[in-house]
Amino acid sequence: MAGHKGDRAEEVALFRFSVIAEAVSARLTPAERGLIVRQLAGRSWTTPEGTERSLSRVTIDRWIAAYRRDGLSGLRPVPRSDTGRSHLQQAAFLEEAARLRRQLPARSSVQIADAIFRAHGVKLSERTVRAHLARAGLSRKVLSGEPAKAFGRFEASRPNEIWIGDVLHGPFVPHPRVPGSKRAKLFLLVDDHSRLLVHGRFMTEENTRSGQDVLRSAIARRGVPDILYVDNGAPFANHQLARACAVLGIRLVHSRPYKPPLSGQ
Numbered sequence: 001m002a003g004h005k006g007d008r009a010e011e012v013a014l015f016r017f018s019v020i021a022e023a024v025s026a027r028l029t030p031a032e033r034g035l036i037v038r039q040l041a042g043r044s045w046t047t048p049e050g051t052e053r054s055l056s057r058v059t060i061d062r063w064i065a066a067y068r069r070d071g072l073s074g075l076r077p078v079p080r081s082d083t084g085r086s087h088l089q090q091a092a093f094l095e096e097a098a099r100l101r102r103q104l105p106a107r108s109s110v111q112i113a114d115a116i117f118r119a120h121g122v123k124l125s126e127r128t129v130r131a132h133l134a135r136a137g138l139s140r141k142v143l144s145g146e147p148a149k150a151f152g153r154f155e156a157s158r159p160n161e162i163w164i165g166d167v168l169h170g171p172f173v174p175h176p177r178v179p180g181s182k183r184a185k186l187f188l189l190v191d192d193h194s195r196l197l198v199h200g201r202f203m204t205e206e207n208t209r210s211g212q213d214v215l216r217s218a219i220a221r222r223g224v225p226d227i228l229y230v231d232n233g234a235p236f237a238n239h240q241l242a243r244a245c246a247v248l249g250i251r252l253v254h255s256r257p258y259k260p261p262l263s264g265q
Contacts, residue, residue, distance in 0.1 A: 011048045013075035016063050019045060019055065023064055037061060058110045078123050093122055094132045098226075101138045102251060108140075109133065137162045137192075137227045137253070162192035163218070163225040167206055167235060187214040187235070191222075198222050211235030212244070219248075227251045 023036040041057045066074035093116055100112045107115075109130040117123050133139055135157040156162040170184035185206045189198040199218035203210040215228075228250050230236035237254060245252040 008048075009076045012077050013072050015048050016075040017067065017072060020060060020063050020067060023060070024067055026068075033064075037064070056108070056110055058108060058114070062110075062114060078117075090124075093120065093124060094129070097124070097129050097132060098136050098138055101133055101140075105138075105140060132157075135161075137229070138251075156191070156193035159191055159193050159196070160223055160225045162227045162229055163198055164190045164192055165211075165215075165228060165230040165236060167231075167233060170202060185210070187211065189214060189218045191225075192229070207234055208238045208240055211238075211241060215241070215244070224248050225250055227253055229253045229255065231255050 019040060023033050023040065028036070037057050037060050040060050041055055044052050044054055046052055063075060068074075096116060097112045100115055101107055109126045112133075113124045113126050113129045137156065166188055168186045168188065170186045172183050182204055184202045184204060186200060186202050187210060188200045190196065191198050199214055199221060201214050201217070203214075211234075228245060230252070232254050235241075242252055244250075
């Protein structure tokens, strides 16, 4: 069995070298190597398992660096160092993955996993990192301003990861300073993990101050969320809210126009 495992590691290393062979020459300039890597990333490769797949430029660059540093042995698969790790330890590294994505939303799951490995010697699979970031509402699609629909399914994996805010129009009510009546506005903040109503309040004005008051009260009751997902209405699309979220470390995400957060209920 040991020999079989060794043969398997060697087979993987040889496959990886076959991918990068064109790009490892020390005579290549950085520009020339970059052009080759782009071409390699555009191909389809047959893996040792017999499946067809494409490879990212980040993966190819990592293999080139490993080969130039350690030769063929650098291309052998690294045994998973998270085997036997406690859930608490893994959660800490996944939280670091989330922090790295917030710092630079363009970072891919591969790059984040590689950064954690370089910093701690801990090998997290790309799939594990990608799944955790998606559950936390930190996919690159969401952070680029095109969030997936948050309602209709559970996105957050724990309380206070994602709060969803919206304003619903309520009944007409008397207003102390305006003749006749005005329609009340119901401000809601819901925790995406449990659908807990974090805070709700009827207001007579749908403006920046009302949105700020409701958020302030919600935080006083339940703590600070990681992400606040809201629409582009006046209570939520303003400098004051953006600044408050930045100070508190909340990632403010706006839904696309005509796609209010609570639609589809």
